[in-house]
Amino acid sequence: MKGKQMPILPSRKIAPEEFLKDFLATIRPGVIRRKEFIPWQDVFSRIRFYQSAIEFFESIEPQEFQSNPRKIADMLLSADDPYEFIMLGFEILGHTGNTFTTFEDRVEISQISQEIKEGNEQAALYLIDVWKELGLPNILNGDVSSALLGVEIGLACNKRKNLGGRLFGVLVGELLKDIVKQIGLPESSLKTELSIPLGRGGQKKVDFAVEINGAPKLAIEVNFYTTSGSKPTEIKRAYANLNRNLDKRNIILIWITDGVGYYKMQKSLMDAFRVHPNTYNYNMAQRYLADDLKAVGVGR
Numbered sequence: 001m002k003g004k005q006m007p008i009l010p011s012r013k014i015a016p017e018e019f020l021k022d023f024l025a026t027i028r029p030g031v032i033r034r035k036e037f038i039p040w041q042d043v044f045s046r047i048r049f050y051q052s053a054i055e056f057f058e059s060i061e062p063q064e065f066q067s068n069p070r071k072i073a074d075m076l077l078s079a080d081d082p083y084e085f086i087m088l089g090f091e092i093l094g095h096t097g098n099t100f101t102t103f104e105d106r107v108e109i110s111q112i113s114q115e116i117k118e119g120n121e122q123a124a125l126y127l128i129d130v131w132k133e134l135g136l137p138n139i140l141n142g143d144v145s146s147a148l149l150g151v152e153i154g155l156a157c158n159k160r161k162n163l164g165g166r167l168f169g170v171l172v173g174e175l176l177k178d179i180v181k182q183i184g185l186p187e188s189s190l191k192t193e194l195s196i197p198l199g200r201g202g203q204k205k206v207d208f209a210v211e212i213n214g215a216p217k218l219a220i221e222v223n224f225y226t227t228s229g230s231k232p233t234e235i236k237r238a239y240a241n242l243n244r245n246l247d248k249r250n251i252i253l254i255w256i257t258d259g260v261g262y263y264k265m266q267k268s269l270m271d272a273f274r275v276h277p278n279t280y281n282y283n284m285a286q287r288y289l290a291d292d293l294k295a296v297g298v299g300r
Contacts, residue, residue: 183299
């Protein structure tokens with residue numbers, strides 16, 4: 001049986017230009033708190049972990065990579081376990097993970113560490129040549145601990161790209177708990193990462209859902225942009241079809257999205273709103289969503 005077409009929620013019955021003006025005026029610029037911006041405890045813990053490896057590299061003269069690579073090879077070969085030294089050699093160059101690749105190389109760090117531990121001199125000399133070509137001697141000209149500190153801060157910055165979205169999801173989750181309470185539903189009706197069957201074996205996993213009498217009534221997608229991205233353009237392609245599928249099941253799709261990246265995606269955001277009007281930033285959801293849901297009979 002075909003379901004009725006899902007409603008445009010009351011506060012969303014506005015012109016795209018009006019929506020955009022309100023959205024931009026109430027953007028949440030960031031979700032990472034100052035004290036969480038750099039995880040200093042993790043950074044310093046990492047430096048302490050590498051202390052013996054730092055001392056190993058500080059005992060090497062940078063020119064020895066060129067003039068006396070066998071001396072460095074002997075130092076690696078004489079270590080009880082060179083794994084920590086080798087890990088630091090790559091990490092201080094900005095690489096983490098077990099596999100290192102370039103146009104010329106594929107280095108499995110655990111494997112080459114084991115080979116060197118077992119006395120493979122050629123493996124040690126090969127590794128030293130890789131480090132030399134990558135420029136490791138340039139780092140050893142200065143203070144290794146300070147260089148590693150800079151690298152670890154940089155790696156933490158890279159991790160922040162995913163942290164913002166995760167923290168925004170947590171923030172929206174707390175808001176939705178409050179909204180569910182406002183509309184008279186138990187907190188247990190709010191589900192996270194729920195897969196909704198769409199028929200013919202298909203399903204859609206949504207960030208949040210609200211169930212009434214055991215069946216999903218709201219499907220909520222969440223994301224956060226500190227830089228411009230492709231999501232608004234994807235909305236035009238994907239959400240129209242998804243809305244049709246959810247309409248058949250009497251499920252309202254709501255998109256909560258935010259971030260300063262939208263200052264550079266205004267046209268795409270406005271176009272996405274035309275396709276999917278039930279779109280809010282965090283502030284909009286805070287102001288309007290509970291009343292919108294009550295107005296269309298969701299809740300008690």
